[in-house]
Amino acid sequence: MSMAGAVRLTVSGEVPVRRFEPELNTKLEEPLICPECRAREELALTAAGQDAHIQCPNYHQWTDPQVTAATVRQMLHMMNAGRPVMFPGRHITESLVPLLDEDRALSPPPEEEEDDEATEGFTDRERWLFGGLVDGWPLFAHCLNYSRKLAIHALPADGDLFERLYPGAGGNAVDAHMCIVVTALAMYEAAYQARTTRLKPIPLASVKAALLAADLRAIRPPSERPDYSSHLRVTDVARLEHAGHDEWERWRQAAIDILDYHVADQQVRRRASPMAGEVTVYECCDWVDVLEDDMTWYLTPGPAN
Ligand SMILES: [Zn+2]
Incomplete structure (x- = not known):
């Protein structure tokens, strides 16, 4: 044990x-x-x-x-947290994933003017995202929310992840945040590879494959607003650009371990041994009751326009 x-x-x-x-x-x-x-x-x-x-x-x-x-x-x-202790039952009602106390502004566009000629045709990625928003949000916002739910579910359930990511147990809050961002980038890449914007049926195995193979640090999912360069906040873009090898590998390994936890957990819940490829994003998020899905945990809402 x-x-x-x-x-x-x-x-x-x-x-x-x-x-x-x-x-x-x-x-x-x-x-x-x-x-x-x-x-x-x-x-x-x-x-x-x-x-x-x-x-x-x-x-x-x-x-x-x-x-x-x-x-x-x-x-x-x-x-x-100094709150009355309520028995949560088998669902997850508490988020143990720390929120970083930092600027939540999205990254502004680069200062250089875009080359008009370069944007005339559509790239594969632009065609994939054509239409822009999914239920009123950029696709990557949904990736972030699902990714966060996967972490919120796994963190209290797995002792090893709990030690590494929960500050109350000596875990690293930045790692906890960044493994969510990295998983979201991998989910986004897996959706692109499947040319779909429906995230729920995506197998966790595809997300893991993207974590292992894709150059996730270079992906900048577009924002719905032209005054932002991507749907990543400034602090995350900086971390993706400047993290050392060890740090990046820690984030990526935590992301992989969270996915592995969910595949194993689903095997227990189903009392069967499904192929890892059959476990999807959706069924792993279903047990998480806690959650504001409004994205305020990630970004500062922009001015209404
Ligand atoms: Zn007794």
């Missing part, structure tokens, strides 16, 4: 858990109870690696399908 990202927290009162009762066809809330001594308070919840267990004050240990590693680390996050 992996001990990566091990956390332990003790809850003074009861821990109410919602369970589906098939005979009543409804969900009932009941506290966690030690199967040996019936203790229901002062329970210690532990997460290590991708596993979790419960211990009562009399040192009896057991596991419960409702108490996952992601559950325990989300509760720890609520505690760290």
